[in-house]
Amino acid sequence: MSPLDQLFSNYLPVFLGTGIGAILVISALVGSRLLAPYSEERNKGTTYECGMLPIRRASTNVGMRFYLYAILFIVFDVEAVFIFPWALSYLAVGPQAYWEMVVFVGILAVGLAYAWKKGALRWQ
Amino acid sequence: MNNDLFGFEINVWADAAARLGLIVGLMTVVVMGLIYGERKIIARFQQRLGPTRTGPAGLLQSVADALKLVAKEDVRPRSADPWVFELAPYFVFVPIFLMFVAIPFALRWEIRVLELGLFYVLAVSSVNIVGWVMAGWGSDNRYAMLGALRAAAQAISYELPLVMSLISVGIVADSFNLTEIVRSQGQVPNIVWQPLPFFLFFVAILAELNRTPFDIPVGESEVVGGPFVEYSGIRWSMFFLAEYAALFILALLGAAVFLGGWAWPLGEEWGLGWQLVLTALKAGALIFAVFWVRVTMPRLRIDQLMAFSWKVLLPISFVQVLANGLVLVYEPPQHIANILLAAVSGAGLLLVVWIMNHSVGKPRPRPVLSPRAATAPTATRSEAAR
Known part of the structure:
Protein backbone atom coordinates (compact mmCIF):
# COMPACT_ATOMS: atom_id res chain seq x y z
CA MET A 1 0.00 0.00 0.00
CA SER A 2 1.19 3.51 -0.76
CA PRO A 3 1.57 5.91 2.23
CA LEU A 4 -1.60 7.76 1.23
CA ASP A 5 -3.57 4.51 1.03
CA GLN A 6 -2.15 3.49 4.41
CA LEU A 7 -3.29 6.81 5.90
CA PHE A 8 -6.73 6.37 4.38
CA SER A 9 -6.95 2.80 5.68
CA ASN A 10 -5.83 3.97 9.16
CA TYR A 11 -8.42 6.68 9.56
CA LEU A 12 -11.27 4.89 7.79
CA PRO A 13 -12.43 3.23 11.08
CA VAL A 14 -12.70 6.71 12.63
CA PHE A 15 -15.13 7.69 9.89
CA LEU A 16 -17.06 4.41 10.04
CA GLY A 17 -16.97 4.36 13.85
CA THR A 18 -18.76 7.71 14.03
CA GLY A 19 -21.60 6.19 12.04
CA ILE A 20 -21.62 2.87 13.92
CA GLY A 21 -21.58 4.63 17.29
CA ALA A 22 -24.53 6.79 16.26
CA ILE A 23 -26.37 3.73 14.93
CA LEU A 24 -25.84 1.97 18.27
CA VAL A 25 -27.49 4.83 20.15
CA ILE A 26 -30.29 5.09 17.57
CA SER A 27 -31.02 1.35 17.71
CA ALA A 28 -31.19 1.46 21.51
CA LEU A 29 -33.63 4.38 21.33
CA VAL A 30 -35.74 2.63 18.68
CA GLY A 31 -35.81 -0.56 20.75
CA SER A 32 -36.95 1.42 23.74
CA ARG A 33 -39.61 3.18 21.65
CA LEU A 34 -40.97 -0.22 20.60
CA LEU A 35 -40.89 -1.83 24.05
CA ALA A 36 -41.43 0.98 26.53
CA PRO A 37 -44.86 2.19 27.56
CA TYR A 38 -45.78 5.79 27.02
CA SER A 39 -48.51 7.86 28.58
CA GLU A 40 -49.31 11.55 28.32
CA GLU A 41 -49.68 13.24 31.62
CA ARG A 42 -49.47 16.94 32.31
CA ASN A 43 -47.25 16.96 35.37
CA LYS A 44 -44.79 14.44 33.96
CA GLY A 45 -43.25 17.09 31.73
CA THR A 46 -42.05 19.33 34.54
CA THR A 47 -38.40 19.25 35.52
CA TYR A 48 -37.29 17.79 38.83
CA GLU A 49 -36.71 20.24 41.62
CA CYS A 50 -37.24 18.39 44.90
CA GLY A 51 -41.01 18.49 44.52
CA MET A 52 -41.21 22.25 43.98
CA LEU A 53 -42.47 23.72 40.72
CA PRO A 54 -39.42 25.26 39.02
CA ILE A 55 -39.48 29.04 38.59
CA ARG A 56 -38.11 30.49 35.32
CA ARG A 57 -35.62 28.76 33.07
CA ALA A 58 -32.61 27.06 34.65
CA SER A 59 -29.95 28.35 32.28
CA THR A 60 -29.32 31.67 33.98
CA ASN A 61 -26.46 33.12 36.00
CA VAL A 62 -23.22 31.16 35.87
CA GLY A 63 -20.42 31.85 38.31
CA MET A 64 -17.58 34.03 37.04
CA ARG A 65 -14.94 31.59 38.31
CA PHE A 66 -15.89 29.01 35.68
CA TYR A 67 -14.86 31.50 32.96
CA LEU A 68 -11.53 32.17 34.65
CA TYR A 69 -10.69 28.47 34.62
CA ALA A 70 -11.90 28.15 31.03
CA ILE A 71 -9.58 30.96 29.87
CA LEU A 72 -6.62 29.49 31.75
CA PHE A 73 -7.42 26.08 30.27
CA ILE A 74 -7.40 27.40 26.71
CA VAL A 75 -3.96 28.96 27.25
CA PHE A 76 -2.48 25.75 28.57
CA ASP A 77 -4.24 23.48 26.11
CA VAL A 78 -2.81 25.46 23.20
CA GLU A 79 0.56 25.07 24.87
CA ALA A 80 0.00 21.31 25.04
CA VAL A 81 -0.78 21.28 21.32
CA PHE A 82 2.61 22.89 20.68
CA ILE A 83 4.37 20.42 22.96
CA PHE A 84 3.04 17.37 21.08
CA PRO A 85 5.06 17.89 17.85
CA TRP A 86 8.00 19.24 19.85
CA ALA A 87 8.16 16.07 21.96
CA LEU A 88 8.82 13.91 18.90
CA SER A 89 11.21 16.20 17.05
CA TYR A 90 13.39 18.07 19.55
CA LEU A 91 15.97 15.28 19.70
CA ALA A 92 16.62 15.69 15.99
CA VAL A 93 17.21 19.44 16.37
CA GLY A 94 19.24 19.22 19.55
CA PRO A 95 19.63 21.25 22.78
CA GLN A 96 18.63 24.51 21.04
CA ALA A 97 15.06 23.22 20.50
CA TYR A 98 14.91 22.07 24.09
CA TRP A 99 15.86 25.44 25.56
CA GLU A 100 13.40 27.22 23.28
CA MET A 101 10.60 25.09 24.76
CA VAL A 102 11.87 25.89 28.26
CA VAL A 103 11.53 29.60 27.45
CA PHE A 104 8.05 29.06 26.03
CA VAL A 105 6.84 27.08 29.06
CA GLY A 106 8.56 29.62 31.31
CA ILE A 107 6.55 32.50 29.84
CA LEU A 108 3.31 30.63 30.46
CA ALA A 109 4.47 29.65 33.93
CA VAL A 110 4.88 33.36 34.69
CA GLY A 111 1.29 33.80 33.51
CA LEU A 112 0.12 31.01 35.81
CA ALA A 113 2.06 32.54 38.71
CA TYR A 114 0.39 35.90 38.01
CA ALA A 115 -3.08 34.32 37.96
CA TRP A 116 -2.23 32.46 41.17
CA LYS A 117 -1.06 35.65 42.89
CA LYS A 118 -4.14 37.57 41.72
CA GLY A 119 -6.31 34.90 43.35
CA ALA A 120 -7.80 33.54 40.12
CA LEU A 121 -7.10 30.01 41.30
CA ARG A 122 -8.87 30.50 44.62
CA TRP A 123 -12.37 29.08 44.54
CA GLN A 124 -14.62 31.49 46.39
CA MET B 1 -7.12 -1.92 -1.33
CA LYS B 72 -38.75 1.77 30.77
CA GLU B 73 -40.59 4.91 29.77
CA ASP B 74 -38.37 7.59 28.27
CA VAL B 75 -39.53 10.99 29.50
CA ARG B 76 -38.46 14.36 28.13
CA PRO B 77 -39.30 17.47 30.15
CA ARG B 78 -41.65 19.84 28.38
CA SER B 79 -39.40 22.86 28.84
CA ALA B 80 -36.22 21.05 27.69
CA ASP B 81 -34.49 22.14 24.50
CA PRO B 82 -35.48 19.18 22.26
CA TRP B 83 -32.46 19.17 19.94
CA VAL B 84 -29.80 19.63 22.60
CA PHE B 85 -31.50 17.18 24.94
CA GLU B 86 -31.90 14.48 22.28
CA LEU B 87 -28.42 14.83 20.79
CA ALA B 88 -26.51 14.81 24.09
CA PRO B 89 -26.30 10.97 24.40
CA TYR B 90 -24.67 10.78 20.96
CA PHE B 91 -22.05 13.35 21.91
CA VAL B 92 -21.30 11.47 25.11
CA PHE B 93 -21.13 7.99 23.62
CA VAL B 94 -19.64 8.34 20.12
CA PRO B 95 -16.29 9.93 21.19
CA ILE B 96 -15.78 7.18 23.76
CA PHE B 97 -16.52 4.56 21.12
CA LEU B 98 -14.07 6.19 18.70
CA MET B 99 -11.27 5.89 21.27
CA PHE B 100 -11.23 2.12 20.61
CA VAL B 101 -9.73 2.69 17.15
CA ALA B 102 -6.22 3.22 18.48
CA ILE B 103 -6.27 0.98 21.57
CA PRO B 104 -4.12 -2.19 21.23
CA PHE B 105 -5.16 -5.44 22.91
CA ALA B 106 -2.24 -7.63 21.84
CA LEU B 107 0.45 -7.66 19.15
CA ARG B 108 -1.35 -6.90 15.84
CA TRP B 109 -4.67 -7.07 17.70
CA GLU B 110 -6.13 -3.62 17.40
CA ILE B 111 -8.44 -1.84 14.98
CA ARG B 112 -5.60 0.23 13.51
CA VAL B 113 -2.04 1.15 14.51
CA LEU B 114 -2.11 4.95 14.37
CA GLU B 115 1.24 6.77 14.25
CA LEU B 116 -0.22 9.43 16.58
CA GLY B 117 -2.31 7.00 18.63
CA LEU B 118 -1.77 8.75 21.96
CA PHE B 119 -2.65 12.14 20.50
CA TYR B 120 -5.71 10.69 18.78
CA VAL B 121 -7.05 9.06 21.95
CA LEU B 122 -6.67 12.28 23.94
CA ALA B 123 -8.18 14.42 21.19
CA VAL B 124 -11.24 12.22 20.73
CA SER B 125 -11.85 11.65 24.42
CA SER B 126 -12.14 15.35 25.22
CA VAL B 127 -15.09 15.80 22.84
CA ASN B 128 -17.10 13.78 25.36
CA ILE B 129 -17.41 16.77 27.72
CA VAL B 130 -19.42 18.64 25.07
CA GLY B 131 -22.10 15.97 25.47
CA TRP B 132 -22.14 16.45 29.24
CA VAL B 133 -22.58 20.20 28.93
CA MET B 134 -25.29 19.66 26.29
CA ALA B 135 -27.12 17.30 28.64
CA GLY B 136 -26.96 19.83 31.45
CA TRP B 137 -27.92 22.80 29.31
CA GLY B 138 -30.70 21.08 27.40
CA SER B 139 -32.45 19.62 30.45
CA ASP B 140 -33.58 23.01 31.78
CA ASN B 141 -32.91 21.85 35.31
CA ARG B 142 -30.79 23.69 37.86
CA TYR B 143 -29.18 20.53 39.21
CA ALA B 144 -28.30 19.43 35.69
CA MET B 145 -26.89 22.84 34.83
CA LEU B 146 -24.75 22.95 37.98
CA GLY B 147 -23.58 19.39 37.41
CA ALA B 148 -22.65 20.14 33.82
CA LEU B 149 -20.64 23.22 34.82
CA ARG B 150 -18.84 21.26 37.50
CA ALA B 151 -18.18 18.43 35.06
CA ALA B 152 -16.76 20.86 32.52
CA ALA B 153 -14.58 22.66 35.05
CA GLN B 154 -13.27 19.38 36.42
CA ALA B 155 -12.69 17.75 33.04
CA ILE B 156 -10.72 20.68 31.65
CA SER B 157 -8.67 21.03 34.82
CA TYR B 158 -7.61 17.40 34.86
CA GLU B 159 -7.19 17.17 31.09
CA LEU B 160 -3.87 19.02 31.34
CA PRO B 161 -2.13 16.69 33.84
CA LEU B 162 -3.43 13.74 31.79
CA VAL B 163 -2.00 15.15 28.56
CA MET B 164 1.31 16.07 30.19
CA SER B 165 1.73 12.67 31.85
CA LEU B 166 1.23 10.90 28.52
CA ILE B 167 3.54 13.35 26.72
CA SER B 168 6.32 12.64 29.21
CA VAL B 169 5.98 8.92 28.50
CA GLY B 170 5.90 9.69 24.78
CA ILE B 171 9.19 11.59 25.17
CA VAL B 172 10.80 8.61 26.91
CA ALA B 173 9.52 6.17 24.27
CA ASP B 174 10.25 8.70 21.47
CA SER B 175 6.91 7.81 19.85
CA PHE B 176 3.19 8.40 20.19
CA ASN B 177 2.39 5.10 18.49
CA LEU B 178 0.90 2.86 21.19
CA THR B 179 2.39 -0.32 19.72
CA GLU B 180 5.82 1.32 19.64
CA ILE B 181 5.40 2.50 23.24
CA VAL B 182 4.63 -1.04 24.38
CA ARG B 183 7.61 -2.37 22.42
CA SER B 184 9.96 0.29 23.81
CA GLN B 185 9.25 -0.88 27.36
CA GLY B 186 11.06 -4.14 26.63
CA GLN B 187 12.36 -5.52 29.91
CA VAL B 188 11.10 -2.87 32.34
CA PRO B 189 7.69 -1.15 32.16
CA ASN B 190 7.38 2.62 32.16
CA ILE B 191 5.93 2.73 35.66
CA VAL B 192 9.44 2.08 37.02
CA TRP B 193 11.12 4.88 35.06
CA GLN B 194 8.14 7.22 35.24
CA PRO B 195 6.27 6.77 38.55
CA LEU B 196 5.10 10.39 38.71
CA PRO B 197 3.37 10.34 35.30
CA PHE B 198 1.66 7.10 36.30
CA PHE B 199 0.33 8.77 39.44
CA LEU B 200 -0.80 11.82 37.41
CA PHE B 201 -2.46 9.53 34.88
CA PHE B 202 -4.31 7.57 37.54
CA VAL B 203 -5.57 10.69 39.33
CA ALA B 204 -6.56 12.30 36.03
CA ILE B 205 -8.53 9.27 34.82
CA LEU B 206 -10.40 9.18 38.14
CA ALA B 207 -11.35 12.81 37.50
CA GLU B 208 -12.17 12.30 33.82
CA LEU B 209 -14.43 9.38 34.73
CA ASN B 210 -16.12 11.40 37.50
CA ARG B 211 -15.34 8.72 40.04
CA THR B 212 -15.01 9.21 43.76
CA PRO B 213 -13.13 11.21 45.12
CA PHE B 214 -13.77 13.42 42.06
CA ASP B 215 -17.51 12.84 41.77
CA ILE B 216 -18.90 16.30 42.50
CA PRO B 217 -20.41 16.58 38.98
CA VAL B 218 -22.67 13.61 39.67
CA GLY B 219 -22.73 13.64 43.49
CA GLU B 220 -26.15 12.40 44.53
CA SER B 221 -26.24 14.32 47.78
CA GLU B 222 -25.41 17.65 46.11
CA VAL B 223 -26.74 17.72 42.55
CA VAL B 224 -28.82 14.50 42.54
CA GLY B 225 -27.06 12.83 39.62
CA GLY B 226 -25.77 15.90 37.82
CA PRO B 227 -26.25 16.42 34.08
CA PHE B 228 -28.54 13.44 33.64
CA VAL B 229 -31.16 14.15 36.30
CA GLU B 230 -33.80 14.50 33.61
CA TYR B 231 -32.76 11.46 31.59
CA SER B 232 -34.56 8.18 32.08
CA GLY B 233 -34.72 4.71 30.61
CA ILE B 234 -32.44 3.85 27.73
CA ARG B 235 -31.23 7.41 27.21
CA TRP B 236 -29.91 7.48 30.76
CA SER B 237 -28.23 4.11 30.28
CA MET B 238 -26.31 5.53 27.28
CA PHE B 239 -24.42 7.80 29.69
CA PHE B 240 -23.53 4.84 31.85
CA LEU B 241 -22.55 2.70 28.89
CA ALA B 242 -20.19 5.50 27.86
CA GLU B 243 -18.81 5.84 31.37
CA TYR B 244 -18.00 2.15 31.81
CA ALA B 245 -16.65 1.88 28.26
CA ALA B 246 -14.38 4.83 29.06
CA LEU B 247 -13.21 3.09 32.22
CA PHE B 248 -12.35 -0.01 30.17
CA ILE B 249 -10.55 1.99 27.47
CA LEU B 250 -8.54 4.13 29.89
CA ALA B 251 -7.53 1.04 31.85
CA LEU B 252 -6.34 -0.59 28.60
CA LEU B 253 -4.48 2.62 27.73
CA GLY B 254 -2.83 2.72 31.14
CA ALA B 255 -1.90 -0.95 30.86
CA ALA B 256 -0.30 -0.37 27.45
CA VAL B 257 1.48 2.89 28.26
CA PHE B 258 2.64 2.35 31.84
CA LEU B 259 2.46 -1.36 32.67
CA GLY B 260 4.07 -2.81 29.56
CA GLY B 261 0.91 -3.96 27.78
CA TRP B 262 1.14 -7.44 26.32
CA ALA B 263 4.94 -7.62 26.26
CA TRP B 264 6.25 -7.28 29.80
CA PRO B 265 7.26 -9.60 31.52
CA LEU B 266 6.81 -12.50 29.06
CA GLY B 267 8.12 -10.81 25.91
CA GLU B 268 6.54 -10.68 22.49
CA GLU B 269 7.38 -14.27 21.46
CA TRP B 270 4.71 -15.84 23.65
CA GLY B 271 1.44 -16.70 21.97
CA LEU B 272 -1.61 -14.57 21.46
CA GLY B 273 -3.46 -16.15 24.37
CA TRP B 274 -0.77 -15.14 26.87
CA GLN B 275 -0.64 -11.63 25.47
CA LEU B 276 -4.39 -11.21 25.89
CA VAL B 277 -4.17 -12.63 29.42
CA LEU B 278 -1.43 -10.14 30.33
CA THR B 279 -3.38 -7.19 28.92
CA ALA B 280 -6.54 -8.30 30.71
CA LEU B 281 -4.71 -8.79 34.01
CA LYS B 282 -3.08 -5.36 33.88
CA ALA B 283 -6.23 -3.55 32.81
CA GLY B 284 -8.18 -5.50 35.43
CA ALA B 285 -5.72 -4.44 38.13
CA LEU B 286 -6.17 -0.78 37.15
CA ILE B 287 -9.97 -1.11 37.13
CA PHE B 288 -9.86 -2.80 40.53
CA ALA B 289 -7.74 0.09 41.83
CA VAL B 290 -10.36 2.54 40.56
CA PHE B 291 -13.09 0.65 42.43
CA TRP B 292 -10.90 0.42 45.50
CA VAL B 293 -10.30 4.18 45.56
CA ARG B 294 -14.03 4.70 45.15
CA VAL B 295 -14.93 2.82 48.32
CA THR B 296 -12.01 4.24 50.32
CA MET B 297 -11.95 7.97 49.67
CA PRO B 298 -14.47 10.65 50.66
CA ARG B 299 -15.58 13.20 48.08
CA LEU B 300 -13.37 16.25 47.56
CA ARG B 301 -14.80 19.76 47.78
CA ILE B 302 -14.68 21.75 44.56
CA ASP B 303 -12.11 24.25 45.91
CA GLN B 304 -9.79 21.41 46.99
CA LEU B 305 -10.27 19.69 43.67
CA MET B 306 -9.45 22.74 41.54
CA ALA B 307 -6.54 23.74 43.76
CA PHE B 308 -5.10 20.23 43.58
CA SER B 309 -5.16 20.29 39.79
CA TRP B 310 -4.00 23.86 39.12
CA LYS B 311 -1.57 24.40 41.97
CA VAL B 312 -0.04 20.94 42.36
CA LEU B 313 -0.57 18.61 39.42
CA LEU B 314 -0.31 21.11 36.55
CA PRO B 315 3.02 22.77 37.52
CA ILE B 316 4.64 19.49 38.46
CA SER B 317 3.51 17.79 35.26
CA PHE B 318 5.12 20.54 33.17
CA VAL B 319 8.29 20.22 35.22
CA GLN B 320 8.21 16.46 34.58
CA VAL B 321 7.98 16.95 30.81
CA LEU B 322 10.86 19.44 30.79
CA ALA B 323 12.95 17.26 33.11
CA ASN B 324 12.51 14.26 30.80
CA GLY B 325 13.56 16.48 27.91
CA LEU B 326 16.64 17.70 29.77
CA VAL B 327 17.74 14.18 30.64
CA LEU B 328 17.40 12.93 27.08
CA VAL B 329 18.52 15.93 25.04
CA TYR B 330 22.23 15.61 25.90
CA GLU B 331 22.07 11.92 24.92
CA PRO B 332 23.62 10.16 27.90
CA PRO B 333 24.19 6.36 27.79
CA GLN B 334 20.99 4.33 28.10
CA HIS B 335 21.41 3.07 31.66
CA ILE B 336 22.44 6.46 33.07
CA ALA B 337 19.46 8.08 31.32
CA ASN B 338 17.09 5.50 32.80
CA ILE B 339 18.44 5.99 36.33
CA LEU B 340 18.20 9.78 35.99
CA LEU B 341 14.60 9.53 34.69
CA ALA B 342 13.57 7.27 37.56
CA ALA B 343 15.31 9.47 40.15
CA VAL B 344 13.77 12.74 38.92
CA SER B 345 10.31 11.23 38.56
CA GLY B 346 10.48 9.47 41.92
CA ALA B 347 11.53 12.71 43.60
CA GLY B 348 8.57 14.46 41.96
CA LEU B 349 6.21 11.75 43.22
CA LEU B 350 7.57 12.11 46.75
CA LEU B 351 7.04 15.87 46.50
CA VAL B 352 3.40 15.42 45.46
CA VAL B 353 2.81 12.93 48.27
CA TRP B 354 4.40 15.35 50.75
CA ILE B 355 2.20 18.24 49.54
CA MET B 356 -0.93 16.05 49.76
CA ASN B 357 -0.01 14.88 53.25
CA HIS B 358 0.72 18.42 54.32
CA SER B 359 -2.49 20.00 53.05
CA VAL B 360 -4.95 17.29 54.13
CA GLY B 361 -6.71 18.21 57.32
CA LYS B 362 -5.96 21.91 57.14
CA PRO B 363 -9.16 23.82 57.91
CA ARG B 364 -10.50 25.81 54.99
CA PRO B 365 -10.30 29.60 55.51
CA ARG B 366 -13.89 30.68 55.84
CA PRO B 367 -14.67 33.16 53.06
CA VAL B 368 -16.51 36.37 53.98
CA LEU B 369 -19.24 36.64 51.37
CA SER B 370 -21.02 39.79 52.45
CA PRO B 371 -21.46 41.81 55.64
CA ARG B 372 -24.76 40.02 56.23
CA ALA B 373 -23.19 36.58 55.85
CA ALA B 374 -20.36 37.52 58.16
CA THR B 375 -22.76 38.21 61.02
CA ALA B 376 -24.85 35.10 60.36
CA PRO B 377 -24.37 32.02 62.60
CA THR B 378 -21.02 30.48 61.71
CA ALA B 379 -22.21 26.92 61.22
CA THR B 380 -24.32 27.53 58.10
CA ARG B 381 -21.70 27.25 55.40
CA SER B 382 -20.00 24.08 56.52
CA GLU B 383 -23.35 22.52 57.33
CA ALA B 384 -24.58 23.27 53.82
CA ALA B 385 -21.46 21.79 52.27
CA ARG B 386 -22.01 18.59 54.17
Missing part, protein backbone atom coordinates in the same frame (compact mmCIF):
# COMPACT_ATOMS: atom_id res chain seq x y z
CA ASN B 2 -7.18 -4.92 0.92
CA ASN B 3 -6.35 -5.59 4.51
CA ASP B 4 -5.53 -8.68 6.52
CA LEU B 5 -8.16 -9.86 9.02
CA PHE B 6 -7.52 -13.20 10.77
CA GLY B 7 -5.58 -14.32 7.71
CA PHE B 8 -8.26 -13.33 5.20
CA GLU B 9 -7.55 -10.64 2.62
CA ILE B 10 -10.59 -8.40 2.60
CA ASN B 11 -11.45 -4.92 1.44
CA VAL B 12 -10.43 -2.14 3.85
CA TRP B 13 -14.00 -0.93 4.25
CA ALA B 14 -15.24 -4.42 5.15
CA ASP B 15 -12.20 -4.92 7.38
CA ALA B 16 -12.81 -1.70 9.29
CA ALA B 17 -16.51 -2.46 9.68
CA ALA B 18 -15.80 -6.03 10.85
CA ARG B 19 -13.29 -4.87 13.45
CA LEU B 20 -15.65 -2.19 14.74
CA GLY B 21 -18.42 -4.79 14.92
CA LEU B 22 -16.22 -7.07 17.03
CA ILE B 23 -15.45 -4.10 19.31
CA VAL B 24 -19.18 -3.41 19.74
CA GLY B 25 -19.71 -6.96 20.96
CA LEU B 26 -16.66 -6.90 23.22
CA MET B 27 -17.62 -3.52 24.67
CA THR B 28 -21.16 -4.62 25.51
CA VAL B 29 -20.01 -7.79 27.25
CA VAL B 30 -17.20 -6.04 29.13
CA VAL B 31 -19.44 -3.17 30.28
CA MET B 32 -21.99 -5.64 31.64
CA GLY B 33 -19.20 -7.52 33.36
CA LEU B 34 -17.79 -4.31 34.82
CA ILE B 35 -21.14 -3.24 36.25
CA TYR B 36 -21.60 -6.67 37.85
CA GLY B 37 -17.98 -6.70 39.02
CA GLU B 38 -18.18 -3.24 40.53
CA ARG B 39 -21.34 -4.11 42.46
CA LYS B 40 -19.82 -7.37 43.72
CA ILE B 41 -16.45 -5.85 44.64
CA ILE B 42 -17.93 -2.84 46.42
CA ALA B 43 -20.31 -5.15 48.23
CA ARG B 44 -17.37 -7.19 49.52
CA PHE B 45 -15.62 -4.01 50.67
CA GLN B 46 -18.74 -3.01 52.58
CA GLN B 47 -19.39 -6.51 53.96
CA ARG B 48 -22.50 -7.07 51.89
CA LEU B 49 -23.21 -9.73 49.29
CA GLY B 50 -24.13 -7.64 46.26
CA PRO B 51 -26.42 -9.08 43.59
CA THR B 52 -27.21 -12.75 44.27
CA ARG B 53 -30.73 -13.41 43.00
CA THR B 54 -30.59 -13.08 39.21
CA GLY B 55 -28.91 -16.14 37.74
CA PRO B 56 -26.08 -18.10 39.43
CA ALA B 57 -24.37 -15.74 41.94
CA GLY B 58 -26.26 -12.81 40.42
CA LEU B 59 -24.37 -13.11 37.13
CA LEU B 60 -27.40 -12.12 35.02
CA GLN B 61 -28.01 -8.93 36.99
CA SER B 62 -26.62 -6.65 34.28
CA VAL B 63 -28.70 -8.37 31.59
CA ALA B 64 -31.81 -7.93 33.69
CA ASP B 65 -30.93 -4.27 34.29
CA ALA B 66 -30.43 -3.69 30.58
CA LEU B 67 -33.80 -5.26 29.77
CA LYS B 68 -35.48 -3.18 32.43
CA LEU B 69 -33.93 0.02 31.09
CA VAL B 70 -35.00 -0.70 27.51
CA ALA B 71 -38.56 -1.37 28.63
